[in-house]
Amino acid sequence: MKTKLIILAAFTCLLAACGGSEKPVDLTEAKQAANKKYETGSIAEKALSSYARLPGQLNPFNQVNLFPKVNGFVKQIFVDRGTEVKKGQLLMTLEAPEMESQLQAAMSRYLQAQETATASKEKYSRLKQAAAEPGSVSPLELDNAISKMKADNAVAEAQRSNVASVKTIQGYLRIYAPFDGTIVERNVSPGALVAPGKNTDQPMLALQDTRKLRLEVAIPEDYVDKVDLKQKVNFTFNAMPGLSIPPG
Known part of the structure; x- marks a missing residue:
């Protein structure tokens, strides 16, 4: 009898549980509440930004040391x-008396070679006119005249080039400004003997263009x-x- 009462009570409790008004828990609402509680964001890989303070130096954008090309x-x-100064402006002049002698000697050799070439050309012209008469001039003599004329013309051209070369060297006695700028050094005076030197030697003049500057910074390794x-x-x-x- 006692056993039947226990079974009846358990069955009554089961019916009461099934007939209650409680609803099942919604896990989706709980997840949305958790998302509102914690902020989220995307992660991306980027380089670290940093800066460094380094010493630098402002130097002229253009600068040149002027040396002579010839002795004088x-x-x-x-x-x-x-x-x-402006670009192309005459800065100084040099003098070299021996260069005048070289130019005169080159001109004399050129005039002599030119006279020889003219004589050879005239001789060839006369032989060519004479060769119009059959048997008056041998072909060998005419060929020799042609060769002599060409050789003398070549010598005259070589002497003419030599004169032009001496004149070019003579032009080095005039020093011009290669660009616009300011003279920052002057190390010679009139009468001083100057000669071509190296970059380590003292220049005659130093020219800088300071209107535009270059910032040079030594960056550590x-x-x-x-x-x-x-x-x-x-x-x-x-x-x-x-x-x-x-930054500009």
Whole structure:
């Protein structure tokens, strides 16, 4: 009898549980609530951004040291330190007396060769006219005249080129400005003996174009592979602290 009462009570509890008003839990709403509680974002791989302060130096965009191309004496100087010059402007003149003698000797040789070439040409013309009469001039003599005329013409052309070469060298006695700029050094005076030298020697004049400057910065080896050549930079002057020059 007791066993039947226990079974009846368990069955009654089961019916009560099945007939209750509770609803099943919705897991989707719980997930949306969790998403609202925590912020989300996308992850992407990018290079780290950084900057470094490095010392630099502003140098002229164009600068040149002027040396003589030939031996000579300084005759005249038309500029001094601080003089602003234009491209092609005459800066100074040199003189070399021995070069005048070389030019005169070259001209004499050229005139002599030209006279010889003219005589050979006239001789060939006379032989050619005489050869019109059969038997008056041998073919060998005519060929020799042609060869002599060509050889003398070649000698005359060589002497003419020699004269042009001496004149070109003589033009090196006049020093011109290769570009617009300012004279920053003058190391010679009239009467000084000058000669072609090396870059390590002292120049006659030094010319710089300071209207446009180039910023040169020595980058440490550790930063070389991290430099973006397309990125513009700002720079400041030690003489003007606090003033930052934007990239131009």
